[in-house]
Amino acid sequence: MGITIKEIALELGITKQAVQSRMNDIDNFRQKYTTKSGNKLIVNDEGYKLLSSGNNKKISNLSIGLNALVAEQIKDQKAQINKQNNQINELHKMLNDAHKIHLKLLNENNNLKERVKVYEKQTDVDEDNENIDKKNKPIFSRLFHK
Numbered sequence: 001m002g003i004t005i006k007e008i009a010l011e012l013g014i015t016k017q018a019v020q021s022r023m024n025d026i027d028n029f030r031q032k033y034t035t036k037s038g039n040k041l042i043v044n045d046e047g048y049k050l051l052s053s054g055n056n057k058k059i060s061n062l063s064i065g066l067n068a069l070v071a072e073q074i075k076d077q078k079a080q081i082n083k084q085n086n087q088i089n090e091l092h093k094m095l096n097d098a099h100k101i102h103l104k105l106l107n108e109n110n111n112l113k114e115r116v117k118v119y120e121k122q123t124d125v126d127e128d129n130e131n132i133d134k135k136n137k138p139i140f141s142r143l144f145h146k
Contacts, residue, residue, distance in 0.1 A: 002045075003043055003048050004042060004043070005019050005023075008043060008048060008051055008052075012051070019051060023043075023051070032046075032047070033046055
């Protein structure tokens, strides 16, 4: 029992031209596996199996190609994740360094504020002593700055 090219195309989900192309790719396919019935070309069961196995090869090749593509994408994504992790680690170190510098500057600022307070107190004491000295001077010395 045979099957027409149109029926093969419908079963395999391809066009009639694709079936004919597969037939042309196989050496002596038409002579070995086909007969003519009127104006229709009938493919015997062995020829049908041979044509349909070509479809499986194409699917398996496609599957292998997709697997390779997915593996490559996963590899690229892992590399990208590693790069981002390294960037995060570097930024974390930089943030820690900035925090240390900030704390150091705060301590220096507090030390300077304390020194300014001590200096201001000393200046106030000196001014008070100067005012007391001026008051203790006789009036004549104060007027003529002697």
